[in-house]
Amino acid sequence: MATEERRKVSIVGGSGYVGGELLRLLLFHPHVEVKQVTSASQAGRYVHTVHPNLRGVTTLQFTHPDVLSETDILFLALPHGQAARSIERYAALARYLIDCSADFRLRDPAAYVRWYEMEHPAKDWLARFVYGLPERYRAALNGAHYASGVGCNATAAILGLAPLADAGLLREAVVDIKVGSSEAGAQPSASSHHPERSGVIRPFKPTGHRHQAEVIQALGNGFPLHFSVTSVDVVRGVLATCHCLLHRAVSEKEVWQLYRAAYQHEPFIRLVRSNIGIHRFPEPKLLAGSNFCDIGFEVDPDTGRVVVLAALDNLMKGAAGSAVQSMNVMLGWEETAGLTFPGLHPI
Amino acid sequence: MPQTAACPECDAQITLRDDTLEGEIVQCPDCGVELEVLSLDPPELDLAPAEEEDWGE
Secondary structure, rough: OOOOOOOEEEEEOOOOOHHHHHHHHOOOOOEEEEEEOOOOOOOEEEEEHHHHHOOOOOOOOOEHHHHHEEEEEEEEEOOHHHHHHHHHHHHHHEEEEEEEEOOOOOOOOHHHHHHHHOOOHHHHHHHHOOOOHHHHHHHOOOOOEEOOOOOOOHHHHHHHHHHHHHHHOOOEEEEEEEEEEHHHHOOOOOOOHHHHHHHOOOEOOOOOOOOOHHHHHHHHOOOEEEEEEEEOOOOOEEEEEEEEEOOOOHHHHHHHHHEEEEHHOOOOOOOOOOOOOOOOOOOHHHHOOOEEEEEEEOOOOOOOOOEEEEOOOOOHHHHHHHHHHHHHHHOOOOOOOOOOOOOOOOO | EEEEOOOOOOEEEEEEOOOOOOOOOOOOOOOEEEEEEEEEEOEEEOOOOOOOOOOOO
């Protein structure tokens, strides 16, 4: 039997948290071989200098972005705005591009003006990218060459709300999101300084969070969407508490049927609404390092409000995990390849 | 062919083992409730009586 040739993959911007997660996943992926990991600030250093969990796993060293060479698949894990400015160069180097930034998530150039306060520098490229959330865009990703990343908060909201939105039941949704500190990236700031960050329950964006644009794009604007984000004192994790007001009353059994029908074949979505034990609803803590999005719900019998809870690891299902999952779909590999780690308990 | 029955709480299809007995308590894998097997032909489940505690009132 012929041995399958592994595809060459490189990571641009490999010294950040998402770059580190991509590297951790790709080093153990059965169908790829990591060729280059670039970092302008860390060029020449071993990757385990920045990502200490990878010591002894690889002897790769960071290379300077200027010497990035041709490869089969290129992951871009750069700060927002950088990938779009150099997209022609990257596209010339690789047949498959997966950009983890926000640069190619939105289809409408005007949305970048509204939500990112910038004129998009590569408008013609927006339509070439598929939003990299297989649970929503699997058919379009299959065989695609360009995929965007996903916003972590957006992913939790989209996956949590989609079954109700698709069923036409949503009249209004109030999404309250709690996020961990790694969402802010590897660059320190005054707000991430330990005395300032430790112990916070910090309202970060009560209104106007950029990820809202992705939710509207994915679910349509058939219902008012309210979106608030609060930073909490964990490193990894997103919990979206979605208060859903519906057009008609539903029973909890009906919600079960709706979500089971939507997600029963999804490899990375689990329904968590248990009547027994201490883990009755989704908890981000249990998902650290995994690509799962856990979704639960409860119906308020007095008001009819449905509270949907969606939890994930922002660096995994909310970033690197979905990017690798998208790669698997794009290249026709098993969707779970390289992504089967179930998380830790206790942690 | 294993028998299945719907969970009365969440509507999950629960597969009953071949050696399941009437009166046995089984658990729903989805919502976790404990269910009593009321009958096997046809298979029928209902919520098992919850264990109650005496709080000394």
